[in-house]
Amino acid sequence: xxxxxxxxxxxxxxxxxxxxxxxxxxxxxxxxxxxxxxxxxxxxxxxxxxxxxxxxxxxxxxxxxxxxxxxxxxxxxxxxxxxxxxxxxxxxxxxxxxxxxxxxxxxxxxxxxxxxxxxxxxxxxxxxxxxxxxxxxxxxxxxxxxxxxxxxxxxxxxxxxxxxxxxxxxxxxxxxxxxxxxxxxxxxxxxxxxxxxxxxxxxxxxxxxxxxxxxxxxxxxxxxxxxxxxxxxxxxxxxxxxxxxxxxxxxxxxxxxxxxxxxxxxxxxxxxxxxxxxxxxxxxxxxxxxxxxxxxxxxxxxxxxx
Numbered sequence: 001x002x003x004x005x006x007x008x009x010x011x012x013x014x015x016x017x018x019x020x021x022x023x024x025x026x027x028x029x030x031x032x033x034x035x036x037x038x039x040x041x042x043x044x045x046x047x048x049x050x051x052x053x054x055x056x057x058x059x060x061x062x063x064x065x066x067x068x069x070x071x072x073x074x075x076x077x078x079x080x081x082x083x084x085x086x087x088x089x090x091x092x093x094x095x096x097x098x099x100x101x102x103x104x105x106x107x108x109x110x111x112x113x114x115x116x117x118x119x120x121x122x123x124x125x126x127x128x129x130x131x132x133x134x135x136x137x138x139x140x141x142x143x144x145x146x147x148x149x150x151x152x153x154x155x156x157x158x159x160x161x162x163x164x165x166x167x168x169x170x171x172x173x174x175x176x177x178x179x180x181x182x183x184x185x186x187x188x189x190x191x192x193x194x195x196x197x198x199x200x201x202x203x204x205x206x207x208x209x210x211x212x213x214x215x216x217x218x219x220x221x222x223x224x225x226x227x228x229x230x231x232x233x234x235x236x237x238x239x240x241x242x243x244x245x246x247x248x249x250x251x252x253x254x255x256x257x258x259x260x261x262x263x264x265x266x267x268x269x270x271x272x273x274x275x276x277x278x279x280x281x282x283x284x285x286x287x288x289x290x291x292x293x294x295x296x297x298x299x300x301x302x303x304x305x306x
Contacts, residue, residue: 035254035286037275037293045225046251049203050259052108052159052181053245059089059110059164064242068265070258072096073108079138084130086167087112088138093157096258106155107146109171111135113162113186113241132190135167139175155179161241162186162210165202169220172200180222184208184239187217197221203248205229208238229271247271253282260284 031039038046051070058065061078069075069091078089089110095102139156146154157179158168165185172180173191180200187210200222204211207228229247230238237243246268252259262268263282270280275293 032275032293033290034293035290036251038251038254042225042227043251043255045201045203045223046248047256047259049181049183049201049225050245050248050252050256052110052157053161053183053203053241053248054262055089055091055108055110056113056159056161056164056181056183057241057245059087059112059160060115060241061087061089061112064240066245066262066266068262070262071099071101072258074101076107084134085115086131086134086138088135088164090142104150104154106157107142108157108159109135109138109142109168111158111160111164111167113160113164129190131163131167132170135171136174139171139178157181159183160185161244162239163188169200172196173220182220182222183241183244184210185220186210187213187219189220193218193220198223201225203227203244205238205244206231207235209235210239228273231273233272250274250282253284255285257285 031037034040035043051073054066054069055073058069058075072094074092074094076090076092079087081087089112091108091110092104093106093108095105139158143156146156155177158171159181160166160168161183163186165182166187166189168180168182169185170189170191172178173189173193173195176196177199178196182200182202184204185202197220200220202220202222203225205228206226227247230243233243246266249259249262249266249268250271253263260282270276270278270282274280
């Protein structure tokens, strides 16, 4: 069974075209005089995306669930697997006035990615239309409910990791002005990957295993950030949404007080690639000139010649 699935996935992946997309990459913190050694474009992308990475992680409803989300986000409901295996969570995003929530400014659909051992996620999600059709119906229902509740337009946003990222991409392609945030995304979506490209932000960990599929099947056009948070991890561990969300939250915390406030309650530790000791405490939002960021030498970087 597993062998046949691998053949099917490989055949479908190879049926696409090779579409190299430009990306902004920070693989080893070259901006040594900036906060944490993170370049400005990386911090900006982290501030915009970290909360959505947390929502994408929480859509799994597993042991990695964040216990404290940024105050602007409140979970509205969660839907478990239907007959196709589709699962998702819905969050409301509020305008913040200090520590108080103001008006509703967005509703966010967070689609769950592939669950370990789930054949439904493979055949109805990646290789079939079942979950894509389900995601479309969920979007339409939430859009109609928002319009009926508020009698005004509040944007719907979508997010997801892996297969969840492909479902979020599907909704984004088919619905103009729906902002999508996808993480280590699968390329198994249908339609024109260029459609509504300016409304997507895709973040991935360098070296995670789905890069093989994205190499041979057209990835969605988007603003792309490839980041190397965990260089010593294997390709499977690099695919983890919790690890990627932790890293983005840590980086965002140099500029965003809400991200900084999420570090301790969620036990978010310093990313491996950042300069400093493993137990480094985050300094919080900073301004002005920073001390030069000095990276520890990794084992493979050491000169072992005599």
